[in-house]
Amino acid sequence: MTVTELVSYEAALAGYDPVMGLEVHVELGTKTKMFCGCSTELGAEPNSQTCPTCLGLPGSLPVVNAIGIESAIKIGLALNCEIAEWCRFARKNYFYPDMPKNFQTSQYDEPIAFNGHLDVQLEDGEIFRVEIERAHMEEDTGKSTHVGGATGRIHGASHSLLDYNRAGIPLIEIVTKPITGAGERAPEVAKAYVAELRELIKALGVSEARMEMGQMRCDVNLSLMPKGSTTFGTRSETKNVNSLRSVERAARFEIQRHAAVLESGGTIVQETRHFHEEDGSTTAGRIKDNAEDYRYFPEPDLVPVAPAREWVEELRTTLPELPRLRRNRLREEWGVSEHDMQSILNAGAVELIVATIGAGAPSDQARKWWMGELARNANESGRALDELPITPEQVARVAALVASGDLNDKLARQVIEGVLAGEGDPDTVVDKRGLKVVSDEGALGTAVDEAIAGNAGIADKIRGGKVAAVGALVGAVMKATRGQADAARVKELILEKLGVSEG
Amino acid sequence: MPGITREEVAHLARLARLELSGDELDHFAGQLDDIIGAVARVAEVAEQDVPPTSHPLPLTNVMRADEVRPSLTPEQALSGAPAQEQQRFKVPQILGED
Numbered sequence: 001m002t003v004t005e006l007v008s009y010e011a012a013l014a015g016y017d018p019v020m021g022l023e024v025h026v027e028l029g030t031k032t033k034m035f036c037g038c039s040t041e042l043g044a045e046p047n048s049q050t051c052p053t054c055l056g057l058p059g060s061l062p063v064v065n066a067i068g069i070e071s072a073i074k075i076g077l078a079l080n081c082e083i084a085e086w087c088r089f090a091r092k093n094y095f096y097p098d099m100p101k102n103f104q105t106s107q108y109d110e111p112i113a114f115n116g117h118l119d120v121q122l123e124d125g126e127i128f129r130v131e132i133e134r135a136h137m138e139e140d141t142g143k144s145t146h147v148g149g150a151t152g153r154i155h156g157a158s159h160s161l162l163d164y165n166r167a168g169i170p171l172i173e174i175v176t177k178p179i180t181g182a183g184e185r186a187p188e189v190a191k192a193y194v195a196e197l198r199e200l201i202k203a204l205g206v207s208e209a210r211m212e213m214g215q216m217r218c219d220v221n222l223s224l225m226p227k228g229s230t231t232f233g234t235r236s237e238t239k240n241v242n243s244l245r246s247v248e249r250a251a252r253f254e255i256q257r258h259a260a261v262l263e264s265g266g267t268i269v270q271e272t273r274h275f276h277e278e279d280g281s282t283t284a285g286r287i288k289d290n291a292e293d294y295r296y297f298p299e300p301d302l303v304p305v306a307p308a309r310e311w312v313e314e315l316r317t318t319l320p321e322l323p324r325l326r327r328n329r330l331r332e333e334w335g336v337s338e339h340d341m342q343s344i345l346n347a348g349a350v351e352l353i354v355a356t357i358g359a360g361a362p363s364d365q366a367r368k369w370w371m372g373e374l375a376r377n378a379n380e381s382g383r384a385l386d387e388l389p390i391t392p393e394q395v396a397r398v399a400a401l402v403a404s405g406d407l408n409d410k411l412a413r414q415v416i417e418g419v420l421a422g423e424g425d426p427d428t429v430v431d432k433r434g435l436k437v438v439s440d441e442g443a444l445g446t447a448v449d450e451a452i453a454g455n456a457g458i459a460d461k462i463r464g465g466k467v468a469a470v471g472a473l474v475g476a477v478m479k480a481t482r483g484q485a486d487a488a489r490v491k492e493l494i495l496e497k498l499g500v501s502e503g
Numbered sequence: 504m505p506g507i508t509r510e511e512v513a514h515l516a517r518l519a520r521l522e523l524s525g526d527e528l529d530h531f532a533g534q535l536d537d538i539i540g541a542v543a544r545v546a547e548v549a550e551q552d553v554p555p556t557s558h559p560l561p562l563t564n565v566m567r568a569d570e571v572r573p574s575l576t577p578e579q580a581l582s583g584a585p586a587q588e589q590q591r592f593k594v595p596q597i598l599g600e601d
C-alpha cells in the first residue's frame with residue numbers, strides 16, 4: 001500500500017477547486033419489502049424474513065410495494081424533482097453472494113424522479129443550492145458475516161455467512177448533480193446536504209433515516225480540477241460514509257489526498273475507497289467496474305410504473321413544511337441565533353424541544369435542559385438524545401417544578417438523573433429522593449445564623465462592604481441544607497441579617 | 504455490425520464467474536455469434552417508429568398493499584442451501600473486495 005503524504009487543506013484549495021457528487025441511499029420504513037410481503041422488522045432471527053421472491057427461487061414473481069412507490073414520489077416532490085410519467089425497473093447483474101438473485105432490481109435510465117434541487121443552509125446562514133440529478137428505487141442486499149479473518153473483515157476470511165432478511169428492503173438512491181463552486185466549503189456543504197436530506201426524509205415520514213443504523217448511507221464522490229479549469233478531474237468514490245461528521249471528514253481527506261497525488265505528478269485512479277472512522281482517512285478498494293459490466297436491462301417480471309398526474313398532485317398537497325423553513329420559523333419564535341439553531345439541529349434536539357414546549361415548558365427551559373444536562377448525558381453514554389429514557393413531558397414537568405419554586409436547578413438536575421436511572425417519573429423521583437427546596441424560612445434562618453456564626457471573619461468582610469464574599473456563606477448554607485435551599489433566597493437572607501444591601 | 508467476439512465472450516464469462524477453457528470459448532463464441540446474428544434480423548423489419556418492447560402486455564402500475572405476508576421458516580429458506588452455519592447460508596471465501 002502506498003501512503004500519500006497529504007497536502008494541507010489550505011494548500012489544496014489554493015491550487016484546486018473540488019467537485020463533489022453525493023449518492024445517498026435511504027432505507028424506506030415500509031412494513032414489507034419492495035417486491036414481496038416479507039416483513040422488514042429489525043432484529044429478527046437470521047433468514048426468518050425471506051420467501052421464494054427475495055431468495056430468487058425459480059418461478060417466483062415480484063410485485064411492487066405501493067407504499068414504496070408513493071414514498072419515492074414524495075421524496076422526489078420534496079426535492080423539487082419532476083416525476084416520471086412512465087418508468088421501468090431494470091436488472092443490475094452482478095455475481096456476489098449478498099444478492100441471491102444474482103441481480104439487484106433497480107432503475108437504470110428511467111428513474112422515477114429527476115431534475116430537482118435542495119437548498120441547504122450553512123452554519124453562517126448562507127443558502128447553498130444542491131442540484132439533484134435523480135432519485136430512483138432499488139432494493140437492499142443481504143448481510144454478510146465474514147468468518148475466520150480478523151474482526152469480521154473480509155480480508156483473510158475462510159468463508160462468509162449470509163442472512164437475507166435485509167435483501168429486498170426498499171431503498172431510494174438520491175444522486176446529486178456535480179456540486180461545483182463550493183470551494184473550501186465543499187466538506188461543509190456535503191455535511192449540510194446530508195443533514196438536510198435526513199431532516200427532509202424524517203419530516204416526510206418515509207424513513208427514520210438513522211445513519212448509525214444504516215438506514216441512510218452516503219457515498220462521497222470527489223475530484224479536483226486546477227483553479228480556473230472547467231474540466232472535471234478523475235473522481236474517487238468513498239463508500240458507506242455513515243455519519244454527518246464522517247461525510248465532512250471524508251470530503252476533506254479526499255481533497256487533501258487528491259491534491260497530494262496531483263501535485264506530485266501522479267494521476268488519480270477511478271476507484272472505490274473505504275472510509276476509516278478512527279482517523280478519518282480513506283484507503284483504496286476495488287477498481288470501479290464499468291457501468292456496462294452490470295449489463296442492465298429492463299426487468300421483465302415487473303410492469304412499468306406510470307404514476308397518474310392526479311395521484312402525484314394529491315401527494316404534493318400532503319408534503320409537510322420544509323424542514324429548513326420550519327427551522328427558521330422556530331428559530332425566530334425561540335429567539336436564538338443561527339449558530340445555536342445549528343447546534344440544536346446537530347444534536348437532534350429540534351423535535352424534542354418542540355414536544356417539550358408542546359407539553360407546557362417555556363422554550364428557554366426546554367432548550368436549556370435538552371441542550372445542557374441531557375445532551376451531556378447522551379454524549380457520555382454514546383446515545384442519541386431521543387434514545388434517552390426520558391420523555392419531553394417529563395422534562396416539561398421538571399421545568400414546571402422549577403418554575404413553581406419546588407425545585408432549584410441543582411435539585412432539578414438530580415431529578416433528571418433519577419428519571420434517566422429508571423427511578424420513575426419526576427414526581428416519583430422527588431418523593432423517593434426527598435428532593436424539595438427548603439422553603440421553611442425558620443429552618444433556613446437557623447442555617448443562615450449558623451453559617452454567619454461559623455464564619456465570623458467572612459461575615460465581617462461583608463459588613464465592611466465586600467459583598468462578593470457572600471458566596472462563601474451561601475455555599476455554607478447550601479452545604480448545610482444538602483443543596484435543597486433556593487440559593488437566591490439564601491443570599492437575600494444573609495445580606496438582610498448582616499444589614500448590607502447589594503449594589 | 505452485430506456479432507460477438509471471442510474476447511467479449513471471455514469477458515462475459517468472467518462477469519458471470521464461469522471458468523471456460525479455450526476450446527469452450529471458441530465453441531460458445533461461434534454459437535453466440537450465430538444466435539445474435541439471427542436475432543439481429545428483427546431490426547431489419549422493425550421501422551424507426553416501432554419502439555423497443557420490454558413488456559408484451561399493455562399493463563402498468565401493478566402494485567400490492569404494504570401488508571406483511573408469512574415468510575418461509577429459516578429451515579425452509581435454508582433447505583436448498585449447499586452449506587449452512589449459524590442459520591445462515593454458508594458461501595466460499597469472497598475474493599476481490601476490500
Ligand SMILES: [Zn+2]
Pocket residue numbers: 033036037038049050051052053054055168
Ligand atoms: Zn420475501
